[in-house]
Amino acid sequence: MLNRMLTIEIARVTEAAAIAAARWRGRGDEKAADQAAVDAMRHALNQIMLVDGLVVIGEGERDKAPMLYIGEKVGGGGNQHIDVALDPLEGTTLCAKAMPNAIAVIAMADTGSLLHAPDTYMDKIAIGGGYPDGVIDLDVPPEENIAAMAKAKGVKPSEIRACILDRPRHAELIAAVRRTGAAIHLITDGDVAGVIHTTNPEDTGIDIYLGIGGAPEGVLAAAALRCTGGQMQGRLQTKNAEQKARAAKMGVTDFDRKLTLHDMASGDVIFAATGVTNGSLLKGVRFEKHWTETETVVMRSATGTIRWIKNRKRVDADHHA
Numbered sequence: 001m002l003n004r005m006l007t008i009e010i011a012r013v014t015e016a017a018a019i020a021a022a023r024w025r026g027r028g029d030e031k032a033a034d035q036a037a038v039d040a041m042r043h044a045l046n047q048i049m050l051v052d053g054l055v056v057i058g059e060g061e062r063d064k065a066p067m068l069y070i071g072e073k074v075g076g077g078g079n080q081h082i083d084v085a086l087d088p089l090e091g092t093t094l095c096a097k098a099m100p101n102a103i104a105v106i107a108m109a110d111t112g113s114l115l116h117a118p119d120t121y122m123d124k125i126a127i128g129g130g131y132p133d134g135v136i137d138l139d140v141p142p143e144e145n146i147a148a149m150a151k152a153k154g155v156k157p158s159e160i161r162a163c164i165l166d167r168p169r170h171a172e173l174i175a176a177v178r179r180t181g182a183a184i185h186l187i188t189d190g191d192v193a194g195v196i197h198t199t200n201p202e203d204t205g206i207d208i209y210l211g212i213g214g215a216p217e218g219v220l221a222a223a224a225l226r227c228t229g230g231q232m233q234g235r236l237q238t239k240n241a242e243q244k245a246r247a248a249k250m251g252v253t254d255f256d257r258k259l260t261l262h263d264m265a266s267g268d269v270i271f272a273a274t275g276v277t278n279g280s281l282l283k284g285v286r287f288e289k290h291w292t293e294t295e296t297v298v299m300r301s302a303t304g305t306i307r308w309i310k311n312r313k314r315v316d317a318d319h320h321a
Helices: 006-022 030-045 092-096 142-153 168-179 191-199 215-228 241-249
Strands: 051-057 080-090 103-110 121-127 161-165 183-187 208-214 231-237 269-275 291-300 305-314
Touching: 006 030, 006 080, 006 103, 006 269, 006 291, 006 305, 030 080, 030 092, 030 103, 051 103, 051 215, 080 191, 080 215, 103 191, 103 215, 121 191, 121 215, 142 168, 142 208, 161 168, 161 191, 168 183, 168 208, 191 208, 191 215, 191 269, 208 215, 215 231, 215 269, 215 291, 215 305
Parallel strands: 051 080, 161 183, 161 208
Antiparallel strands: 080 103, 103 269, 121 208, 121 231, 269 291, 291 305
């Protein structure tokens, strides 16, 4: 069981990364924004003295430095042994162009609780909490999932809104969903945020997420859904022999397996996300003359608790946690 103090410490980590990235909003430099977020997140993680953490979902899988790479040790070396999944800046292009829904995101879980997903793609389907088990199924046509979702929600299919990454590979998927009468919210980037939006459809307007995105992002999203009682399924996708070899190196042997939510994130999970740019779920970092304001959501699976933290601190205190 994770130490409850981590629910506060984890928020400080994403806040630090979001503030660092937000200073690069709209400046057109994705690499600089990402690096600033990485440096701030690493520093904040290493200030958590009770943690002995291992990054299992991170960046720089192939070239370890300077990103938070898979296998990197983080934390102050305490006795709380955890797995860490992170994306210091999810939506680097969104941040560089000052577009909505860029976030800093992290999940912590008991050792061995998070899927060690390779840097490949994952076909995903996800919905938020409050629905009977088995509403969605990755192996049935999109039309059937939309119909099942509408029935479970007690509305017509035309009242369902799906979130899909705007990619050429999704042309058939988009056409199939539109044939049901459901509306589609297309996103250019932000795979994790897209799935998380299903956890709060009243505010985001998103009922279901469909399509192929990053496998590491799938694990981060699964961590959030574990905390909210949502449902998710995924299947790894590889484009070439190199990706398949990397996946095999990380222990993946069955590429046809349909992964459940608990396959991707089990045990006690804590998840946090802080807005970098304004979005439908989180407001972005706000800079004023004398203070900086952030908005963060923190979730925990063991208690089902969701905390919304609006934090304001003095500019001259930015270097403190």
